[in-house]
Structure formats: structure tokens, C-alpha cells
Amino acid sequence: MDRIRDPRPELEFLTPYDAKDIKADVVLASNEHPDNIPGEILEWFAERLPRFPFNRYPDPTAKELRKLVAEANGLDAENILVGNGGDELIFDILLAWGGPGRKLLDMPPTFAMYGIDAQVTGTEVVSIQRKADFAVDEEAVIARLSEGDIDIVMIAHPNNPTGNISPETFLIDVLNTTDALVLVDEAYFEFSRHTMRPHMERHPNLVILRTFSKAFSLAGMRVGYILGQESVIREIMKVRQPYSVNAFSQWVATKVFRERVVFQSEIRELMRERDRLLHGLEELQGVESFPTEANFVLFKVEQAGALWRDLLHSHSVLIRDFSRVPGLEDCLRVTVGSTEENTRFLEAMRDILTQRRQAQIMTNGAHARHGSAGELGY
Numbered sequence: 001m002d003r004i005r006d007p008r009p010e011l012e013f014l015t016p017y018d019a020k021d022i023k024a025d026v027v028l029a030s031n032e033h034p035d036n037i038p039g040e041i042l043e044w045f046a047e048r049l050p051r052f053p054f055n056r057y058p059d060p061t062a063k064e065l066r067k068l069v070a071e072a073n074g075l076d077a078e079n080i081l082v083g084n085g086g087d088e089l090i091f092d093i094l095l096a097w098g099g100p101g102r103k104l105l106d107m108p109p110t111f112a113m114y115g116i117d118a119q120v121t122g123t124e125v126v127s128i129q130r131k132a133d134f135a136v137d138e139e140a141v142i143a144r145l146s147e148g149d150i151d152i153v154m155i156a157h158p159n160n161p162t163g164n165i166s167p168e169t170f171l172i173d174v175l176n177t178t179d180a181l182v183l184v185d186e187a188y189f190e191f192s193r194h195t196m197r198p199h200m201e202r203h204p205n206l207v208i209l210r211t212f213s214k215a216f217s218l219a220g221m222r223v224g225y226i227l228g229q230e231s232v233i234r235e236i237m238k239v240r241q242p243y244s245v246n247a248f249s250q251w252v253a254t255k256v257f258r259e260r261v262v263f264q265s266e267i268r269e270l271m272r273e274r275d276r277l278l279h280g281l282e283e284l285q286g287v288e289s290f291p292t293e294a295n296f297v298l299f300k301v302e303q304a305g306a307l308w309r310d311l312l313h314s315h316s317v318l319i320r321d322f323s324r325v326p327g328l329e330d331c332l333r334v335t336v337g338s339t340e341e342n343t344r345f346l347e348a349m350r351d352i353l354t355q356r357r358q359a360q361i362m363t364n365g366a367h368a369r370h371g372s373a374g375e376l377g378y
């Protein structure tokens with residue numbers, strides 16, 4: 001054959017995810033933790049590494065980690081499912097509860113993977129745009145859910161990239177209104193401390209997502225988990241890849257979860273740094289930052305795309321550009337990094353904005369001189 005049969009026609013409308021591999025001295029683009037896991041834990045692994053069974057398949061259900069997560073949340077191991085990052089679990093949920101003829105309720109601007117995975121699984125996306133302040137349009141969501149045809153709801157809590165949380169009363173309204181599977185994505189739980197966990201008993205359709213990628217310094221290991229009813233977990237297990245969470249990642253995540261108290265002081269330090277970032281941004285003319293419950297700050301600035309490029313090319317500071325996303329015009333997101341990184345970011349911002357103002361004064365000045373000269377008849 002000299003040709004290839006076409007793939008699924010839906011793929012025509014998709015583009016591969018482009019995790020732009022841009023190099024920079026200061027990387028504040030993906031909400032990662034600024035530090036590697038603590039040295040004592042690294043040494044613990046180093047000592048045991050020679051005896052690690054690389055030749056063996058992993059435990060398909062990550063029994064040890066499941067048990068630990070269950071205990072920490074007052075649940076049974078059967079209520080937990082571990083995935084290859086939270087991303088895989090979002091995909092698995094759409095495989096199990098979505099698909100052709102089924103509908104996801106999405107509340108953009110929000111985490112893009114919900115919509116992307118819905119498309120890949122042939123799930124119809126029903127979008128209810130957030131308001132200008134990024135609050136969910138609660139009335140519209142409840143009204144839409146009341147129609148009774150939504151199969152899945154996904155809501156990031158706090159929301160990424162906007163940083164805000166929805167009132168718990170609204171989330172309870174959602175759970176009371178629909179029998180759809182409701183995923184409350186608590187990827188930033190360790191920072192926000194807000195959780196819907198207490199509502200699981202009363203609402204069997206509630207599923208909670210968490211991850212090791214943000215507060216626990218393990219973005220590279222790809223480990224996340226969901227909390228849910230045993231019956232829900234069992235259904236999702238039917239569609240998942242049995243060995244998706246590799247043995248090494250399970251080993252690392254299990255140890256990190258056991259030692260999680262060690263991370264508490266770092267998390268508090270990051271929250272102090274977040275406040276410093278917010279204050280620093282507030283002092284900059286022409287920058288509007290939005291309230292945040294997570295380890296990142298969304299802010300709005302004129303000509304955001306150009307500012308993003310200046311940060312990268314003149315200061316080697318990489319943040320995330322959302323300025324072309326509908327509803328996020330002129331918005332950029334910066335992750336809370338180390339003290340030095342945050343300082344470098346703020347200094348770079350100050351530099352760029354000062355230069356901009358000077359350039360403006362020059363052109364305005366030139367116009368003014370020109371104008372007055374005209375009036376005087378020169």
C-alpha cells in the first residue's frame with residue numbers, strides 16, 4: 001500500500017498537546033514546587049535504590065499507597081484510585097462516564113484537560129462561561145443541570161488558572177441538583193485547605209481529585225489519586241490501564257506521603273511567598289492581580305503577550321501566557337517559586353513596565369510637542 005487509511009475523523013479538529021519545552025533561568029510556568037523533595041528523603045531512596053526491583057511489574061492497584069491515602073482521609077482502600085498523575089484520572093473518568101452521546105459540563109476558563117479529554121473520548125462539552133471576576137455563573141449552572149441530561153461535571157477547586165474557589169454552598173447545590181458524576185478537582189488542596197471530603201457520605205456522586213505534582217514536589221513522577229464511592233471506583237477501574245502507575249513512582253509517592261508532615265513548613269513558606277508576590281504585583285502600575293487560594297497568581301496587564309516575551313527574552317523568566325484564551329484576554333499566570341525566583345520575577349516586571357512607561361512618555365511627549373508646535377503655527 002502506498003497510503004494510510006484515515007484515523008477517526010474527530011482527530012482532524014485536535015492538535016497534539018504542546019508542552020512547550022522552553023528553557024529559562026527562572027521557570028514559574030507549571031505550578032510545580034520550586035524545590036526537589038527534601039535531602040533526607042532523597043538519601044533514603046539512594047540507600048535502597050540498588051535493591052529496587054526494576055525487573056518486576058508494578059502493583060496494578062498501588063495497594064500500599066491506596067491504604068495510606070485511605071487512612072489519611074478516613075476512608076477504605078476501595079474508595080481510592082491512584083493514577084498516572086491527576087490527568088490520567090480525568091481521562092479515565094471521561095472514558096467511564098463520558099463517551100459518544102454523553103455530556104460534560106465545563107466552566108471555562110478552567111483547566112484545559114477537561115475539555116481536551118472530553119473531545120478525545122467523544123464526549124459533548126456543555127460550556128458555561130465564568131463571569132468577569134471568574135466566579136462560576138451559579139444560576140446558569142444549576143439551571144442547566146436541572147435539565148437532567150448532564151453526565152459529568154468537572155470543577156477545579158480552587159480553579160486553575162484563575163486561583164479562586166467557588167462557595168461550598170454552590171458545590172452542595174450542584175450535588176443536590178444532579179445525579180451526574182461531580183469531580184471536584186482539589187489539585188491545590190494542600191495550599192487552599194478547602195475540601196469537599198466531608199460531603200462524600202451524603203453525596204455518592206461526588207469524586208475528589210488530588211495530586212502529588214504540586215505541593216509534594218513530584219510533578220515528574222506522575223502520581224495523582226481520586227476519592228470516591230467504592231462503586232464509582234470499581235467502574236473507573238474497568239477502563240484504566242492496569243500498569244499505568246509505574247513501580248518507581250509508587251515507591252516514591254508512598255514514601256513522600258508517609259513523610260508528608262515534612263512538607264508542611266515548606267507549604268506555609270510558599271504561602272508567605274505568594275503574599276509577597278501579590279503585594280509586589282499590587283505595587284506595579286497597570287497590573288491587576290486576582291485573589292488566589294493556590295500556589296500561583298493570575299494577573300492582567302496591557303499587551304500581556306509582549307510582556308510575556310520580554311520576561312523570557314530579556315530576563316530569562318518563564319511564566320504562562322493565557323492572553324489568547326477566551327475570557328483570559330491580557331492575563332498571565334505566575335507560579336509561586338523560591339524567594340530568589342519571585343524576586344527576580346518582580347524585578348523583571350518592574351524593569352519592563354518602567355521601560356514601557358518611559359517609551360510612552362517619549363512618544364506622548366513627541367506628540368505633545370508636535371501638537372503645540374502646530375497650534376503655534378510653526
Ligand SMILES: *Cc1c(COP(=O)(O)O)cnc(C)c1O
Nearest residue numbers: 085086087111160187211213224
Ligand atoms: C496540575 C493539575 C492537575 C493534575 O496534574 P497532574 O500532574 O496530572 O497530577 C489537575 N487539575 C488541575 C486543576 C491542575 O492544575
